[in-house]
Amino acid sequence: MDEPIRVLAGTGGVALGEARTNHEGRKAVLLHRDGEPRELIALAETMGIEVVDIQFQKGGEDPRTFFGKGRLQDVSDEISTAVEGHPWHGVDLLIIHSNSSPRQLVNIHEAAQVEVWDRVRLLLSLFISHASSVEARTQVRIAQLQADRSVLRELVNQQTTGERAGFGAGGKQAIQGVLTTVSRELAQLRKKQQKQALARQERRRQRVRGGARTVGLAGYTNAGKSSLFLALSGKEVLVEDKLFSTLETTVGRMEMSPRVLLADTIGFIDELPSDLLDAFHATLDESLQCDLLLLLADCSDSLDELERKLSTSRREVLDRSEDGVLSLKVVLTKSDLGGDVDAAKEVVASMGMSEPMVVSSHDGTGLDELRESIMYSLYGPKRTVIVSQGNDGQRSPEAYVNQIYNTGIVTSKNGFELTLWCGDAELQRLISKSEGRISIK
DSSP states (O other), X not given: OOOOOOBOTTTTTOOBSOOOOOOTTOEEEEEEOSSOTHHHHHHHXXXXXXXXXXXXXXXXXXXXXXXXXXXXXXXXXXXXXXXXXXXXXXXXXXXXXXXXXXXXHHXXXXXXXXXXXXXXXXXXXXHHHHOOSHHHXXXXXXXXXXXXXXXXXXXXXXXXXXXXXXXXXXXXXXXXHHHHHHHHHXXXXXXXXXXXXXXXXXXXXXXXXXXXXXXXXXXXXXXXXXXXXXXXXXXXXXXXXXXXXXOSOEEEEETTEEEEEEEEOOOBOTTXXXXXXXXXXXXXXXXXXXXXXXXXXXXXXXXXXXXXXXHHHHHHHHHHSSSSOOOEEEEEEOGGGOOOHHHHHHHHHHTTOXXXXXXXXXXXXXXXXXXXXXXXXXXXXXXXXXXXXXXXXXXXXXXXXXXXXXXXXXXXXXXXXXXXXXXXXXXXXHHHTTTXXXXXX
């Protein structure tokens, strides 16, 4: 494959050069018109970027420059003339609280002469700094090139409007060559992503063939998915109080339950553009192709925020599930951080959802009850079976006990009496092949 074209996501495709992944210590100014910018500021802080000022302008969004031309010029002058000691001294980034058009990104860059990010570019920069697996890096690169290609096209349009490149229009602008190379790399990356998807499907098929049940974890970013995954599985994953600390799917076995697998994946975020979400569809699939989905929400959020996030998350997972039907359980996390738990339960009930589990991965509250609830949802009530001794020459009872261990999840054993979690179909198959030696108590 050709060496990737380093089109910087976030510069509006204006700067070509080495991609920057470490943004610690940078200063930025946020341009804001409507909505609540707190989440965008939190995303920036996750990467170590300090938002030194928020510039607000009323009225409708300018289709060319987001802010009005005069106000944008004021911002540009302030950045270029800020001396040492001024709050804006060292600002090298403008963040736009919007999913901006390529035209706006190019024009704002031209006016301010600093790097420009909208929501999409900010998320991409965050993804780039966090992607660790080969699959995550492939998905990030696809999303990055899709975003940059749209801006490159705008640059081509602006450069070629009203002129002809070469004698008789036979030539082309240099940036058009870059655009062609970007499109070629995108096609190659999509083929690579398809191969990765096939490999993931095969792994999933092998797990199902082995009798494994899968529990997916879904919810907004920073809802506590990775912390709960760690608490339930004992498997080390990245756990940080940061947005989007998890990008790729992590699959691990639930502790003491070797046939129950947990899938921790990327979290949801507001107003994520469809093309960016599609690039990460593969990671979402791992959680949604499951026997039980745990929909996580932070119960320390305000009640309005809790309802909004739960509603959005439920809609996303149902829209993306294959048949629109999922076994779904709501889990309210971070109960140790305070918040009105009873009121949060009422919000869940008002949405027509079953009573939620309340847990804290930090102090262990509710985790044992959650484990029991997961097992009951997957297998139904526990069963107690008895293995009889049999006659001389028949198969030994120890052999049947071993078969029971291989079929279900045994929680206690007293001689040849075993209590276990096991699906009805698997248990009936075991009994039918035991020649009457295995019976349900």
